[in-house]
Structure formats: C-alpha cells, structure tokens
Amino acid sequence: MAKKKETAAKSSKAAGVKRGFVRFFCGLLGIITGCAFYLYNMLGGFGYVMTPIVSEEEYDTLEITDGSFTGGDVTSSWANGGHTRVYVDPNHPIIQVDQIDPNVENILVFGVDSRGTDDYRCRSDAMIIVSINKSDNTVKLISLMRDTGVYIGDTDDTASSSLDKLTHAYAYGGVGLMINTINRNFGLDIQRFVMLDFNSSSDVIDLVGGVTIDVTADEVKYANNCIAEEASLLGIDPPFITSGGTQTLSGVQAIGWSRIRYLDSDFVRTSRQRTVATALITSVRGMSRIDQLAMVEDSAGMFETNMQQLDLARVGFNAVGGSDDITEYRVPADNMYYVQDNPWMMVVDWNQQLPELHAFIWG
Numbered sequence: 001m002a003k004k005k006e007t008a009a010k011s012s013k014a015a016g017v018k019r020g021f022v023r024f025f026c027g028l029l030g031i032i033t034g035c036a037f038y039l040y041n042m043l044g045g046f047g048y049v050m051t052p053i054v055s056e057e058e059y060d061t062l063e064i065t066d067g068s069f070t071g072g073d074v075t076s077s078w079a080n081g082g083h084t085r086v087y088v089d090p091n092h093p094i095i096q097v098d099q100i101d102p103n104v105e106n107i108l109v110f111g112v113d114s115r116g117t118d119d120y121r122c123r124s125d126a127m128i129i130v131s132i133n134k135s136d137n138t139v140k141l142i143s144l145m146r147d148t149g150v151y152i153g154d155t156d157d158t159a160s161s162s163l164d165k166l167t168h169a170y171a172y173g174g175v176g177l178m179i180n181t182i183n184r185n186f187g188l189d190i191q192r193f194v195m196l197d198f199n200s201s202s203d204v205i206d207l208v209g210g211v212t213i214d215v216t217a218d219e220v221k222y223a224n225n226c227i228a229e230e231a232s233l234l235g236i237d238p239p240f241i242t243s244g245g246t247q248t249l250s251g252v253q254a255i256g257w258s259r260i261r262y263l264d265s266d267f268v269r270t271s272r273q274r275t276v277a278t279a280l281i282t283s284v285r286g287m288s289r290i291d292q293l294a295m296v297e298d299s300a301g302m303f304e305t306n307m308q309q310l311d312l313a314r315v316g317f318n319a320v321g322g323s324d325d326i327t328e329y330r331v332p333a334d335n336m337y338y339v340q341d342n343p344w345m346m347v348v349d350w351n352q353q354l355p356e357l358h359a360f361i362w363g
Contacts, residue, residue, distance in 0.1 A: 079235030202251025
C-alpha cells in the first residue's frame with residue numbers, strides 16, 4: 001500500500017512539474033508573441049510605399065499608362081509636420097536583380113531636392129548606398145555623386161544613348177528609374193530604398209539628441225546660409241551655428257552643414273553627408289535597447305520606404321550591429337573620371353571604377 005502511495009505521489013509530482021512547464025512555456029510564448037505583435041504594428045506606422053518589382057520579361061509586357069504618380073500631402077506643410085512622399089511612376093517599376101552575395105545587402109538611402117510636401121517630382125540629392133555585411137558585421141557607405149554621367153534607362157534597351165546626370169533619373173521616372181539606372185551603370189543589386197526630405201532628415205537626427213560633428217571655422221558661414229534656407233521652409237527661427245569646433249548639432253544644423261556646396265566642392269559635400277550618416281548610426285548604437293525601441297516608434301512616418309515591417313527590423317538590427325566597423329567610399333573615385341564642361345558632369349572611366357567599387361563592397 002505504501003509503495004502505491006509513493007508511486008501515486010511521484011506521478012502527481014511529475015504531472016505538476018509538467019503542468020508548470022507547460023504554463024511557463026505558454027506564458028513565455030505569449031510574451032514573445034505580444035512583443036512581436038507590438039513591434040510589427042509599431043513598424044507598420046512607417047511610410048511604406050508599394051513599389052512594383054518586376055522581371056525584365058514582365059517589364060517588356062507593361063502597357064504605358066498615364067497613371068497617377070505618388071505625390072506629397074499638400075494639405076500638410078513641412079512647418080506642420082508634413083513630409084514629401086516618394087515619387088513612384090508606374091511606367092518605371094524596379095527591375096528585379098538577384099542578390100549578388102546573400103550575406104551582403106545593398107540599400108539606397110537618398111534625399112530629394114524638394115522645397116515642400118507638394119514638390120515631389122524633383123531631383124535626387126544625397127544618394128548613399130548602405131552596404132550591410134551580416135557575415136562580418138560591417139557597414140559600408142558609398143556616396144554616388146549627383147553629377148555623375150550615366151546612361152539613364154530601366155533596361156539596356158531603353159537606356160538613353162547619351163550621358164545625363166544621375167540626379168535627373170529620379171525627376172524623369174521616380175525611384176524605379178533611379179534604382180534601375182544605378183544597378184545597370186554600377187553593376188549593383190539594389191532592390192530596397194529609404195527616402196528622406198530635408199525635414200524628415202533633421203527630425204530623425206533630433207530623435208537621437210543630435211550628432212557630434214567637428215565644424216571648421218570656415219564652414220560656419222556657409223552652413224548658416226543653408227540653415228537659414230531650411231528654417232524658412234520649416235517656419236522656424238534659424239538655429240545658427242555660432243562657432244567652429246567639435247559640437248553636437250541639431251537636426252537642422254547637421255543637415256545645413258552637410259548641404260554646404262560653395263565653400264569647397266561636391267566631393268567634400270558628399271563626405272559631410274557620410275560623416276552625418278556615420279554619426280547617426282553611432283549615436284543609435286550607443287542608446288539602450290529601450291531608447292532604441294522608443295526612437296523607432298517615434299520615427300514612424302518620417303520617411304518613405306518599400307521595406308516591410310520585418311525587413312525594417314532586420315536591416316536596423318544588422319546596421320547597428322555593424323556600426324563598430326564603418327568604412328566609406330565615393331563614386332566616382334579620384335583619378336577615375338574626367339570633367340565634361342558642357343553640360344558639366346563627371347565622365348567615369350568604367351573599366352577602372354567598377355572593379356574597385358565591387359571590390360570595396362564584396363571583396
């Protein structure tokens with residue numbers, strides 16, 4: 001009898017442990033599911049833009065349309081928190097390109113030369129390829145000079161026969177034509193993008209408390225000219241930079257500093273843009289996970305992208321993870337182009353430039 005009671009007690013204890021484990025597992029699963037659901041819905045607040053991606057075969061069967069283009073919200077100005085929408089032309093979908101290396105993802109982050117939420121059919125301004133290598137935890141930033149001479153077109157068959165400035169591709173056919181032109185001319189595999197205007201760029205920087213930049217004395221005057229212009233568009237008093245030196249710049253100040261064009265050259269200007277991008281990534285990396293999550297939530301709706309919620313989370317995680325090793329490059333690189341005067345543009349020596357660019361990204 002005692003043996004039976006002992007056996008029953010052990011069985012009851014085992015059943016209790018099993019029930020406890022099941023409850024613990026269900027509770028843990030509930031927490032994970034709840035967090036994932038929260039993150040998914042939070043990221044869903046971003047400005048997702050449906051941008052068709054088609055194969056070259058599918059592209060050939062497209063019917064030309066007068067379809068509606070994506071425009072800005074003209075009812076909400078920059079001063080009232082509005083942002084410029086990305087320009088999508090249905091006649092220029094993104095042409096599907098296979099990822100060259102499964103461990104390396106190249107994403108185009110670009111700004112637009114817009115003067116308001118309704119000014120969406122404009123030129124692209126800053127164009128930076130963010131190359132994330134998840135196998136060795138590195139991030140590479142590649143600036144594409146806006147005045148680089150390229151053959152604009154979705155495919156080789158539709159490409160123009162004469163060189164044109166890269167900055168014009170976005171104005172001609174939106175984000176699809178711009179990405180297709182970049183992929184064709186530079187031998188890349190870009191499928192995803194993030195677009196910001198001057199207002200949204202400064203807002204994102206303010207979310208992390210500004211960025212630390214070393215401003216030279218000569219740059220102060222020219223940066224303040226750009227700051228005054230942007231402040232006028234935003235309807236605010238210009239937060240001028242008062243002196244040179246290493247300092248924390250607000251969003252409007254940092255974007256104004258990165259837009260300096262008349263002090264030196266466009267080469268230095270793109271270097272400033274990469275400096276701001278690097279400082280922003282570094283600032284995010286230094287935040288706690290809770291603050292990072294809050295920043296992500298607060299930035300919802302500040303930029304336009306064709307990435308879905310889970311893609312945004314994955315890309316952000318990989319980019320922050322690789323922020324200890326950020327390297328920079330510029331196209332065209334030194335000694336790999338010559339300047340054409342009329343119209344002014346940089347004519348690239350592709351035989352030199354492409355191998356070095358590809359080695360930098362994948363090498």
